[in-house]
Amino acid sequence: MSINHRASPFVGVLEKDPKISLIGTLAMLVEAQGEFDLVQQGRIWSLADVLSSWPNVEEAVVGVTNVMLTFEQPPDDVGALAASIVELWHRLSPRNPDGKLIEIPVVYGGELGFDLPAVVARSGLSAREVIRIHSEGEYTVCAIASSPGFGYLHGLDPRIFMPRKSVPSLNMRAGSVTIGGMQTGVAALTSPNGWNAIGWAEMTMFDPLRKQPSLMVPGDRVKFRIARIDL
Amino acid sequence: MIEILTSHAFNTIQDLGRRGARRFGVSTSGAMDPVALEAGNALLGNDGDAASIEVQTFPFRLRFNAGISFALTGADCDARLGDRGVPPWWCMRARAGEVLTIGSPRRGARVYVTVAGGIDVPRVLGSRSTHLRAAFGGLDGRALQAGDVVPVGGQRETAGRCDFGAEPPELTITESDPSDQDRVLRVRVMRAGEHDLFSDAMRAIFWSTRWKISAQSDRGGYRLTGAKLTLAAPVEMRSHGVVAGVVQVPPSGDPIIQMSDANTAGGYPKMAAVIQADLWRLGQARPGSFIAFSEVSYQDAVAAMAPINDYIGRVRATADLYRAL
Numbered sequence: 001m002s003i004n005h006r007a008s009p010f011v012g013v014l015e016k017d018p019k020i021s022l023i024g025t026l027a028m029l030v031e032a033q034g035e036f037d038l039v040q041q042g043r044i045w046s047l048a049d050v051l052s053s054w055p056n057v058e059e060a061v062v063g064v065t066n067v068m069l070t071f072e073q074p075p076d077d078v079g080a081l082a083a084s085i086v087e088l089w090h091r092l093s094p095r096n097p098d099g100k101l102i103e104i105p106v107v108y109g110g111e112l113g114f115d116l117p118a119v120v121a122r123s124g125l126s127a128r129e130v131i132r133i134h135s136e137g138e139y140t141v142c143a144i145a146s147s148p149g150f151g152y153l154h155g156l157d158p159r160i161f162m163p164r165k166s167v168p169s170l171n172m173r174a175g176s177v178t179i180g181g182m183q184t185g186v187a188a189l190t191s192p193n194g195w196n197a198i199g200w201a202e203m204t205m206f207d208p209l210r211k212q213p214s215l216m217v218p219g220d221r222v223k224f225r226i227a228r229i230d231l
Numbered sequence: 232m233i234e235i236l237t238s239h240a241f242n243t244i245q246d247l248g249r250r251g252a253r254r255f256g257v258s259t260s261g262a263m264d265p266v267a268l269e270a271g272n273a274l275l276g277n278d279g280d281a282a283s284i285e286v287q288t289f290p291f292r293l294r295f296n297a298g299i300s301f302a303l304t305g306a307d308c309d310a311r312l313g314d315r316g317v318p319p320w321w322c323m324r325a326r327a328g329e330v331l332t333i334g335s336p337r338r339g340a341r342v343y344v345t346v347a348g349g350i351d352v353p354r355v356l357g358s359r360s361t362h363l364r365a366a367f368g369g370l371d372g373r374a375l376q377a378g379d380v381v382p383v384g385g386q387r388e389t390a391g392r393c394d395f396g397a398e399p400p401e402l403t404i405t406e407s408d409p410s411d412q413d414r415v416l417r418v419r420v421m422r423a424g425e426h427d428l429f430s431d432a433m434r435a436i437f438w439s440t441r442w443k444i445s446a447q448s449d450r451g452g453y454r455l456t457g458a459k460l461t462l463a464a465p466v467e468m469r470s471h472g473v474v475a476g477v478v479q480v481p482p483s484g485d486p487i488i489q490m491s492d493a494n495t496a497g498g499y500p501k502m503a504a505v506i507q508a509d510l511w512r513l514g515q516a517r518p519g520s521f522i523a524f525s526e527v528s529y530q531d532a533v534a535a536m537a538p539i540n541d542y543i544g545r546v547r548a549t550a551d552l553y554r555a556l
Contacts, residue, residue, distance in 0.1 A: 002424065002427075019424070021423060021424035021501075022421060022423070022504070022529065023423055023424070023473060023474050023476075023477050023501065023504045024421060024423075024474060024476050024477070024504035024505070024506060024507060024532065025421070025506065025507055025529060025532045025533050026474065026507060027472070027473075027474040027504075029424060029471055029472065031424075031469075031471065036469065058250060058251055059250075059251050059253055059254055060254070061253045061254050061472035061495065062254065063469065063470050063471035063472055063496060064469040064470045064471070065469055066469060066471045066472075067472075068253075068471060068472025068473070068474075070250075070253065070472075070474065074529075074532075074533045078529060143470065143496075144254060144255055144256045145256050145470055145472070145494075145495055145496035146256060146470065146494050146495065146496045147256055147364065147365070147494065148255060148256045148257045148362075148364075148365045149255060149256055150256050152470065188256070189364060189365055189366075191364060206255070206256075206365065208257075208355045208356050208362075208365065208367040208368075209355065209367075213252070213255050213257070213356060214255040214256065
């Protein structure tokens with residue numbers, strides 16, 4: 001159920017409107033249409049930047065090609081609000097992924113990188129090749145979600161894609177460097193986790209007492225550096 | 232100060248929740264029954280958002296180490312202060328050394344122990360609510376346990392009279408709860424993003440089923456059983472923000488309602504969202520009990536908050552009056 005599902009006669013010529021729907025009276029989800037890419041994600045960041053300063057918006061929560069707004073009070077005119085967002089969307093330029101560069105030293109393999117052998121087996125590469133490919137990539141923080149300070153990192157080399165586990169590992173350590181599908185990330189909390197641990201980083205990803213509690217924010221860039229390899 | 236004498240799992244310090252940190256991946260936490268929390272604070276003349284102890288496992292015992300005015304709201308339970316009975320939805324003044332014992336509720340799931348001045352743990356990211364998963368907020372980010380000493384804010388005893396109560400909201404806010412006779416809690420929802428992707432038959436099942444709140448339900452979410460909801464063609468959803476009350480349908484077909492401790496993000500099709508005015512009722516629903524959904528419009532969902540705000544306002548005004556007598 002979307003608020004703005006009028007079918008545009010210009011589809012194919014003009015870009016499709018984002019889908020806008022409510023989650024109750026205090027939240028609104030704006031979803032870009034089409035495939036994921038960093039340009040679309042950059043427009044989502046721009047949209048979130050602008051919308052977060054609009055009156056009555058409590059915060060703009062960036063997802064993967066979408067943004068959820070939460071409100072102080074239920075908006076008076078949901079239709080008008082949705083129309084203004086659509087209008088804004090079509091004239092926004094994407095923000096570049098030019099946030100700060102975070103360099104993360106990683107101990108690859110070893111006791112805490114216990115899923116490295118599975119990634120090796122699936123990829124058909126050697127452990128050293130998997131580590132080299134992962135550590136040579138440059139990644140972009142698309143969104144912070146699912147647990148405090150956890151960044152969804154885009155930019156993983158398809159050769160080391162690895163599906164999430166159907167049975168999560170219990171108590172995966174905070175700092176575990178993981179691969180989930182086509183994304184990579186660093187576990188911010190020690191908790192059950194369905195991603196594949198290939199290493200570990202001694203870096204605090206989330207500290208609620210910091211003014212900026214999450215080390216990563218959308219638009220940041222991440223590089224992993226080999227601190228050590230334990231095979 | 233309050234000393235915890237007996238506390239089983241999952242009793243925590245909660246206020247109305249942590250707003251504005253979802254973008255860092257931080258869920259709101261907060262009282263599962265915000266109306267009970269606010270009413271307890273109103274009885275004592277506290278700010279509505281002052282922190283209290285949310286008790287959801289019983290028995291629970293604590294000792295007041297100073298003269299402290301307190302209120303009990305939420306689930307209807309047997310409670311005693313020393314050898315005196317404490318009626319539900321009531322405030323009283325405890326003397327130093329007195330022990331409060333809270334037994335299992337007759338109805339409802341969660342009892343709120345509010346104290347004059349509020350529970351005075353540090354605010355983290357703007358709130359005193361316990362974030363169990365990330366281990367911050369509340370008392371050292373964890374559930375209460377025997378031996379804990381819980382600090383109480385500045386004003387410990389209310390001035391004036393303190394031995395009165397409020398009528399529980401389920402008795403006064405009745406318009407939405409015509410269903411007590413059939414023992415099914417009727418919960419009002421609005422349609423959400425993927426409602427229209429479900430077939431007519433699946434939607435009919437969603438609206439007509441008496442859903443059971445399964446044993447796999449907690450402050451994070453309620454998993455419902457009773458029917459399977461499936462999509463003719465599965466949709467791939469990208470990770471997106473969600474809020475408490477959203478009803479998601481994972482591939483298993485058993486819907487899940489996200490609650491106070493739910494993740495900030497979801498990725499399952501969203502059938503509906505429980506309206507703000509009914510979240511507190513859901514927060515008092517126990518595993519094993521039954522609920523059913525009815526659809527309301529956006530306007531009706533907004534309007535449904537008025538009786539709740541009026542109720543809190545009345546409790547506060549009456550309590551202020553009593554204390555002045």
